[in-house]
Every structure is written in C-alpha cells, then in structure tokens.
Amino acid sequence: MDCCGLLTAQKEPVPLKSIEVELEVKDHVATLVSTLNYENKEDKPIEAVFVFPLPRDAAVCHFSAKIGQTEIVAEVKEKQQAREEYDDALSSGQQAFLLEESEESPDIFSLSVGSLPPGESASIRLEYVTELAVQADDGLRFCLPAVLNPRYQPQGSGGSEGASVQVTSVPASLVPYSLSFSARVSSPRPVSKVESNCSLDPLQYLNTEQTQATVKLAAGHKFDRDVELLIYYKDAHQPTAVVEAGQASAKPGTLMGDPVVMLSLYPELPQSVMSSLSSCGEFVFLMDRSGSMSSCLNNSESHQTRIGSARDTLLLLLKSLPMGCYFNIYSFGTSYEHIFPKSVVYKQKTMEEALKKVEVMEANLGGTEILEPLQHIYSQPCIPSQPRQLFVFTDGAVFNTKEVINLVKENSGSHRCFSFGIGEGASSALINGMAKEGGGHAQFITGTDRMQPKVMQSLRFALQPAVVDISVTWDLPKEVSVTVLSPPITALFQGQRSLVYGQLTGQSSEAAEGCVTVEYSLAGHPSQTQLRFSLNPGEDTGLTVHRLGARTLIHSLEMEEREHTGQGDGGVKEKVVELSVQSGVSSSFTAFVAVNKGNSESIQGPLVRRNVPTACHCYQLGLFHPMCLAGSSLKTDFSNVVYCAQIDRIAPKCLAGSSRKKAVKTKGFFSGLSKKFGAFGRRQKPQVIMAQQIEVLASPSYDFGTFSCEETEGTMLQQPCRDTLLQLVSLQEASGCWPLDPALAVVLGKSREEVETSKPASVNQEVWATILALIWLHGFKMDAKEEWELLAMKAVSWLRAQKAPCVAECVEAGNKLLGSNVQKEVLGL
Known part of the structure; x- marks a missing residue:
C-alpha cells in the first residue's frame, strides 16, 4: 500500500495529527481543555481508536466534535446504551464519537472516532477538571500523562467481561503526533515559580502583584513523556472556601441546581507534638522487583537504575527506624518474597540481616502482581500498640487496579498506606488510590527527582503521632442545610490539604456566613481548626466546583458498589448513572456518546479500524505489545531488533528486522530460553543469538519465564559508585x-x-x-x-x-x- 500522512510502526496511517492543550489553574483547581485534531488521508472511511491516560481524580465534563462547520456535543449516557448508540450509528453510515473510562482503571480512557470519511478532518474537544496534589516541598503538581504503559495482567486472569481495552503502543521517541501546551495560573497569593520536567518558555506575569502568570512548553516538544508542572505560591497553606452558584437550568434541590461549597483545609498541628517522633510502629516495606525496575530512574547522567535507587532508599529507611519498633520487607513480581516470616523487632542483628538481603535485590521477579503480597500482609495479625505503616514502591501499572484499591480500603482501619510511583507511566489511579483509601500519602518520583527525599518525607509523616477522632462540624444559618459530598476525613498530616465538598440547600441573605470546625485528637491533645466563610457565591467559576463535588461523590458510590457486588444491592449503580448524567461527569458506568444526525448522506464503504498509538517506555511494559517494534516479517526477519532491556514479560511476535542471516545482539537473556539454548549464567558477557534460535519467540505456546538483565563477564557493568x-x-x-x-x-x-x-x-x-x-x-x-x-x-x-x-x-x-x-x-x- 502506498501510504501517505503519519504512519504507525506497522506502516498504517495515523489519523491523529496533533493535540493542543490549554490549562487553567485557579489556586489548586485545574481545568484542562484538550483539542485532538484528526485527518483521514486514506481513500476509505476509518474508525480511529485512541487509548490514553488521564489523572485519576479528573472529572471529564465535556466532549464534543467539530466536523467542518458542524459541532456535535456529546451526552453522558449509561455505558451499554452509549455503546449501542455508537454501534448503531456506524452500521447506518453515520459519524459517531464515543469516550469511555476503562472498567479496570479510572485513569485510562478510550476515544473512538467512527466513520471519518476520506479527506475529512475532525477536531475533538475534551475537557476535564481536577484538584492538584500538594507535594512534600509545598508545590502543587499537575501531570498531563503521555506515557501509558500497558497494564500487567496476572497469569490466568481474564479480567471482567468486556472490560479489556486494546492498547496500541510505540516507543516514546516514535510518537507520530505533536503537542502544543500552554498554562495560565492565578491565585489570591503571588505565583513564586513554575517548574517542569520539560523545557518551558520563561514565566510571564500578567499583573504587578504576580498573582497571574502564563507559561508554555518550549517549541519543538514531542509528546514523548508526561508533562509535569510544579506550581509554587507564596504562603500557600491558607484555608479557603469557594461557594459556587447552582446551574440556572437545573432543578433546585438537585446537586447541580443548588450552590456547592469547596473547603480547602490546612489544619495546623501543634509543633510541640509533631516534633516528638514516635518510637513504635510496625513498618512494612513492599518493593516492586518486576523486570521494569531495571530501567534508569530518570534522564540524568547518573544512569542509576530504579532498583538501585530503591536499594539505597531502603538503606536510609532502615537506618532511620526507631529502636524497638517492628519491621519487615516484602518484594514482588510474578511471585513475592519476604525477608522475615513475620515482622521482627528492629535491632542491630535484624537490621544487618535485612540489609544483607537488600544489597542483593535485583529486578528479577517477572511481572507486576501486587494483589497477592498485599493479601498476605493484611492476613498477618497486627501487633498490639504498634500501628502498622505500609510503604509501597512500584513503577508499574496493573490490570486489577480497582481490586487492589478496594483491598487497601477494606484494611484501612488497621494501617496507613504510603505509596510511591516511580518513573513515567506509573498508574496515578493505583498510587493515589492506595494512599487515599489507606489514609496515607502518595508521592511520584519522575524526571530528575531523587527517590530518597520524598520517601523520607513520608517516613516522617508515618513517625508522627496519628491524628485520631477526626470530625467535621458545620454551623450554618437555620434556613440553610448541607449535604456533605466527600467521604469522612481519615488522615491529617502537617502541611497537607484536606478537601471537603458540600451541597447547600435553602435560601440565605447576602451577608450570611457559615463556619466549619475540624476537631481531632493528637497524642491525647484535643485540637480544632475553624474556617468562616461567606455563603454568598463568589465570582463566576462556571460549574467547576459542582463537577469536582460530583466526581468525589461518584468515586465514593463506585467504591460502595464494588463492596456490595454480589450482595444484591443494585441501587448504587443506578445512583451513579443518575448523578453522572445529571452532572455531565464521566463514571465507570457511563460514557460520552455523540452522533452526527445532521449528516443526511450515509458514509459508504467498509470501515477500517486505525488504532492511534500511545507513548510507552518499552522497558516498562508489563506485556510487550507487537506494535512496539518496527519491522515487517516475523518468521524471516530478525536482525536490527529493537532491544528492550527491562521488561516484565515478553509476548510472542514482537521482534522484527531485515535479514534472517544476521545475528541479534542482546544485552541480556530470557531465563526461559536457557533450557533451549544452554545455560546462560549470570554475570556473562552479552550474547549473540542467531535468528533461527529466536524463532521460538513466534510460538504462542512457549513459556517465556522471567527476564533477567545480565552483566558483562569479568568487568561487569559498572554500577554507579555509592556516594x-x-x-x-x-x-x-x-x-x-x-x-x-x-x-x-x-x-x-x-x-x-x-x-x-x-x-x-x-x-x-x-x-x-x-x-x-x-x-x-x-x-x-x-x-x-x-x-x-x-x-x-x-x-x-x-x-x-x-x-x-x-x-x-x-x-x-x-x-x-x-x-x-x-x-x-x-x-x-
């Protein structure tokens, strides 16, 4: 075929040409508008399918398509109904568009552009709002995910029916569409600085008070990595309240018809108590040792691997624990291991024993199966007067994200969970979800970040006395009542924000005020924080607060629905669907669907599916997708193989090249191949495997085992000298x-x-x-x-x-x- 336009790795045209992103940040709330520009340069109608990541807590609230001068705004409908409408439209030759959340993970969406005629262009507009998390250094973190690492699916796991989304991936450097990105930041307080892992043009202030600023990506950026912004305000830790007026067209008494308040609380914990660190606790460290942990931690010149940095981090953690506490270290891949059968008392002997095993930890345990070790940890009885603190480190993304998060929530009463996402592509749904449901704190280590400072910050949180007996009391005029949309606050940390959403029902005067009191106990000392606020809606913020409140309530209901699955409670799903449709915010049970009913002529010809590739880091893949490698004939062409050094497992049919006669050089070996081609012992030099030997990879029945990255013989690969x-x-x-x-x-x-x-x-x-x-x-x-x-x-x-x-x-x-x-x-x- 004589192809034109952008091409995928398998020489198929890519209909997605460019992505334009406009970000507006008001204090700690971000609104993102993304425009995806499609063009069909083929001679037949196509269906373009694009699977991509979004932040976990994003509330997708608008989806529309523009074809020529015609704009079609999508509606939120029950998911199965939306899919049927989309399919019916395609079968009748109509243009249609479908946007839906993955059933496995709330941070993956699938966008289908159906029946795009030859020569036609379409612009898809996608809008979402999200809250920005506070980092350990008080910066607010926004991340536009670009890298989507296919979720590792445990062996024998089929997933839920109809849930699997086919992810088409290419190495990040080969992403065939461009990105333009600009951001506008405003706050009641001055904007100190904006930093990024990508090159930015200089920050431009829009006023003398420096409370408004714009910034954009430097020219020439390729959408080959996550775009991360860190926004710093002066004196950021100020409690605030925003009251947003209801939608004029919505019925009073409904969520969208009533005013909604968003409270941003920063309880000041007594410094005298916070400075006294606990000398007790059970500290359980769960370390990812899947193959992808062999990859470099970041793009700096140190070339330190993720597993190497994890070993250094465990050294610091073990040295910083208080004498007399309890601890244990688990590591996981396809299987899991633990250093001690159960948690042991921290002393010189046990610390030395643990460090000896940490020093030889390698990324050699295969895939990313986190559920089983978590189940084992939670099955262990808690130690009296030693509160359990769980630290989870992973660079991966798993197929059963919701199941993992649900397990953490089920055990939230017996522990706090601190989670760390290492490198680009780590699932925000998994990392944020575990910390949120486990009453802990989430951190992401990306770009040139060092792992150690962020982990030690979380250890300091874990060593501080736990805040207990947290309650929120509302004091409102008698004619006003509140329906709280947020789940109860279960964790408070110094310098960390707690958000509370409430639906306000009833009439109040313009001068009316409300008051919220947060009471809690810390090391036996009762404390409280109060915030007074006007009930009069502030400046026009659109429906941002309403949509964030709706998304918060939807999350809680979805979690409740999973807890009651199989127990005969079918009413929760109906509540989610009703709320999602009413608010226009996506959920796991609904989807956005748009049909171009104004197009009188049906589109002729068979529909060709085109999967738009997403950026991936090959060394991070849980299951190595065929689209990751360029080439042509599997059975005959094996030279010039794209080598991916750190993978969890490798799927058949993923090698390609040009000449069967030539050899394939690899830096390492697949342990499963050793039985076939002789023992490839550790510490050996790079091997040259002939193409005929690698043909075994084409066999779907071959058990590939796990991958281990080998080092050169004699000199071995030089590890970075420990500082x-x-x-x-x-x-x-x-x-x-x-x-x-x-x-x-x-x-x-x-x-x-x-x-x-x-x-x-x-x-x-x-x-x-x-x-x-x-x-x-x-x-x-x-x-x-x-x-x-x-x-x-x-x-x-x-x-x-x-x-x-x-x-x-x-x-x-x-x-x-x-x-x-x-x-x-x-x-x-």
Whole structure:
C-alpha cells in the first residue's frame, strides 16, 4: 500500500495529527481543555481508536466534535446504551464519537472516532477538571500523562467481561503526533515559580502583584513523556472556601441546581507534638522487583537504575527506624518474597540481616502482581500498640487496579498506606488510590527527582503521632442545610490539604456566613481548626466546583458498589448513572456518546479500524505489545531488533528486522530460553543469538519465564559508585551511633591515624565517631538534609543517653579535624 500522512510502526496511517492543550489553574483547581485534531488521508472511511491516560481524580465534563462547520456535543449516557448508540450509528453510515473510562482503571480512557470519511478532518474537544496534589516541598503538581504503559495482567486472569481495552503502543521517541501546551495560573497569593520536567518558555506575569502568570512548553516538544508542572505560591497553606452558584437550568434541590461549597483545609498541628517522633510502629516495606525496575530512574547522567535507587532508599529507611519498633520487607513480581516470616523487632542483628538481603535485590521477579503480597500482609495479625505503616514502591501499572484499591480500603482501619510511583507511566489511579483509601500519602518520583527525599518525607509523616477522632462540624444559618459530598476525613498530616465538598440547600441573605470546625485528637491533645466563610457565591467559576463535588461523590458510590457486588444491592449503580448524567461527569458506568444526525448522506464503504498509538517506555511494559517494534516479517526477519532491556514479560511476535542471516545482539537473556539454548549464567558477557534460535519467540505456546538483565563477564557493568552520604549512612548502627571504623575515616577524607589521634582522651570511640559523623553531615551535606535528618536525630538521642563528658571539646576537635565550623547547638547537643 502506498501510504501517505503519519504512519504507525506497522506502516498504517495515523489519523491523529496533533493535540493542543490549554490549562487553567485557579489556586489548586485545574481545568484542562484538550483539542485532538484528526485527518483521514486514506481513500476509505476509518474508525480511529485512541487509548490514553488521564489523572485519576479528573472529572471529564465535556466532549464534543467539530466536523467542518458542524459541532456535535456529546451526552453522558449509561455505558451499554452509549455503546449501542455508537454501534448503531456506524452500521447506518453515520459519524459517531464515543469516550469511555476503562472498567479496570479510572485513569485510562478510550476515544473512538467512527466513520471519518476520506479527506475529512475532525477536531475533538475534551475537557476535564481536577484538584492538584500538594507535594512534600509545598508545590502543587499537575501531570498531563503521555506515557501509558500497558497494564500487567496476572497469569490466568481474564479480567471482567468486556472490560479489556486494546492498547496500541510505540516507543516514546516514535510518537507520530505533536503537542502544543500552554498554562495560565492565578491565585489570591503571588505565583513564586513554575517548574517542569520539560523545557518551558520563561514565566510571564500578567499583573504587578504576580498573582497571574502564563507559561508554555518550549517549541519543538514531542509528546514523548508526561508533562509535569510544579506550581509554587507564596504562603500557600491558607484555608479557603469557594461557594459556587447552582446551574440556572437545573432543578433546585438537585446537586447541580443548588450552590456547592469547596473547603480547602490546612489544619495546623501543634509543633510541640509533631516534633516528638514516635518510637513504635510496625513498618512494612513492599518493593516492586518486576523486570521494569531495571530501567534508569530518570534522564540524568547518573544512569542509576530504579532498583538501585530503591536499594539505597531502603538503606536510609532502615537506618532511620526507631529502636524497638517492628519491621519487615516484602518484594514482588510474578511471585513475592519476604525477608522475615513475620515482622521482627528492629535491632542491630535484624537490621544487618535485612540489609544483607537488600544489597542483593535485583529486578528479577517477572511481572507486576501486587494483589497477592498485599493479601498476605493484611492476613498477618497486627501487633498490639504498634500501628502498622505500609510503604509501597512500584513503577508499574496493573490490570486489577480497582481490586487492589478496594483491598487497601477494606484494611484501612488497621494501617496507613504510603505509596510511591516511580518513573513515567506509573498508574496515578493505583498510587493515589492506595494512599487515599489507606489514609496515607502518595508521592511520584519522575524526571530528575531523587527517590530518597520524598520517601523520607513520608517516613516522617508515618513517625508522627496519628491524628485520631477526626470530625467535621458545620454551623450554618437555620434556613440553610448541607449535604456533605466527600467521604469522612481519615488522615491529617502537617502541611497537607484536606478537601471537603458540600451541597447547600435553602435560601440565605447576602451577608450570611457559615463556619466549619475540624476537631481531632493528637497524642491525647484535643485540637480544632475553624474556617468562616461567606455563603454568598463568589465570582463566576462556571460549574467547576459542582463537577469536582460530583466526581468525589461518584468515586465514593463506585467504591460502595464494588463492596456490595454480589450482595444484591443494585441501587448504587443506578445512583451513579443518575448523578453522572445529571452532572455531565464521566463514571465507570457511563460514557460520552455523540452522533452526527445532521449528516443526511450515509458514509459508504467498509470501515477500517486505525488504532492511534500511545507513548510507552518499552522497558516498562508489563506485556510487550507487537506494535512496539518496527519491522515487517516475523518468521524471516530478525536482525536490527529493537532491544528492550527491562521488561516484565515478553509476548510472542514482537521482534522484527531485515535479514534472517544476521545475528541479534542482546544485552541480556530470557531465563526461559536457557533450557533451549544452554545455560546462560549470570554475570556473562552479552550474547549473540542467531535468528533461527529466536524463532521460538513466534510460538504462542512457549513459556517465556522471567527476564533477567545480565552483566558483562569479568568487568561487569559498572554500577554507579555509592556516594559518600550513603557510605556514611551504611556505617551507622541501629542504635544511632557510629563505630570508630577505618571505613568512617575514608568517608571523612582522613586517615585512620588522623581520626584516632584527634580524639579527646576522655571520650570513648563511639561518641567521638558519632560526633564526627554529625559534624560532617551538617558541614558538608546540608543540601541532602531531608535524607539524613531522621537518622541524625536518632544519633543525637543516643549521644544524650550516653551523658558523655566534654561534648563541647569533641565538637571543637571535630571541626578542627574536618575543616568545618559547626556549632554544638546546631547539632542539637
């Protein structure tokens, strides 16, 4: 076929030409309008299907299509009804459009553009609103997902009936459509800065107060990675309330007809209590060791792998735990492992045993099956007076996201869940959902982020006393009542926002005020935060707050429906459908459908399906999709293979090239092939496998086993040299002290003799070594203070317990030895 226009990896035309995105951020609420421009350059009508990611909490609230001068606005309908209308329209030769949420994961949508005639163009307009999450450094994070890593499906799992969406993927560098992106930011407080993982044009302020600004992507950006914006305001932690007027055309008493209030609460927790970290708890770390964790953490020059960074992070975590707590480490892939049969007391012996096993952890456990290890963890009885804190690390995305989140919610009363999404393409639905339902905090590690600061921030949250007995009380005029749309607040953290939505029913005067009081108990100390607000609707915000409130209520009802599945409660689904249709906000039970009924002429000719490819990172794929690799004939062409070094499993028919006679060079081996072609032991040099051998990959029945990334023989692949901070941390004992070890002198850049002879005579070796370590941290590693602060606090507590004499003399001698000037008070001594 003589193809024209944009082509996929399999030489099929791509009807999607470009995506234009306009983002408007008002304080912490984002409204995104995306225009997808399609053009059919073929000689027959096509159906273009595009599967793409959206933020988990996005409320999709508008979907329309423009063909020529005709605009068709889609309606929200029950999903099966919408699918039938779409199919009926196509079968009768009408143009039709369908947008629906995946039944497995609320952050995947499928857009179908049906019966686009030859030579015709269409513009699809998609709009959604979402809340922006607060990061550990107080920045608000917006992410426009581009990378959609196909969800790993556990072996033997068929998924729910009709639920599977076919994801067509190409390597991120081969995405055949362009992106233009601009953002407008406004807030009552000045905009300090906007940062991104992509190149931006300079921030342009629109007023002298710097409360409004615009920014856009630099020219030449390809939509080959997630677009992440971090927005910083001055004095961001201010409680606010926004009251939005109801829709004039909607019936009073309904959600869309009544005013809706959005409360943004930042409870100030007593500093005296927050500074006293807990010395108890059961800390369970669940680490992803699927094949994709072998890939690089980010695009920086360090080339550190995700599993390597995870090992370093576990080192910091283990060194920062309080003596006497309990801990365990689980890791998972296709199967799962644990270091101890059950959680053990944290002490020097158990810490050393755990670290020995952490040091040899590799990304060699295959796929991403997280449900089974979670079930095992939750089956373990909780330890009295040791609150369970679960830390989950994964770079993947799973097929059964909703099932995983539901499991976390079922066990939310017995633990807090802190989740970390590593790298682009990690499912926001999975990471945010686990933290939200588990009363914890979610973090995403992307771009050039280091994993350690974000994880240590969450550990600090976990070590703080748990806020309990949280209640929200409304004080409103007697003629006004409120229906709360949000689930109860289950977790409060210092500096973290809590959002509450409420539907206000009744009439009030313009001067009327309302008051909300949040009461809670922290370490036995009752506290409260109050927010007074005007009941008079503010400036016109459209229906943004209503739609976010509706999406919040829909999420809660969907979770309730899953809990009652099979128990005869069919009314919840009907409530979701009714609310979704009424508010115009998508749900898992509804879809947007638009039919061009004004087109009198039916479209002739057989309809050809064209799957629009989505960006993927091949090394992250759970199931390696055939479309990922370019080429032609599988059976005869094997050279020039695109090699994907880190994959969870590989599917048949994914290799292509040009010449059977040539060899295929690989950096690693598939462990399942070793039985067929001899033992490929670890630590061997890169192999050359002839094409005839790889033909086995074409057999659908072949069991590929798991993949392990091999290293070169003799020299091996050079691992990044562990930095001096981690070397120092690795020498600390569980109690918090450092031994006077020759390795400590190396880290300090001194000889063993220099360190020993500088020690004041009346001080023992551990006290001297510990003070030296603290001086070095404060003197030379302040840029990484977030990473070592907790273990330094433990060291200071140990020193105080020793009641060592001559501390001032030690600090003076240490400063002289290290060439620093750190005061004793700065060390906390």
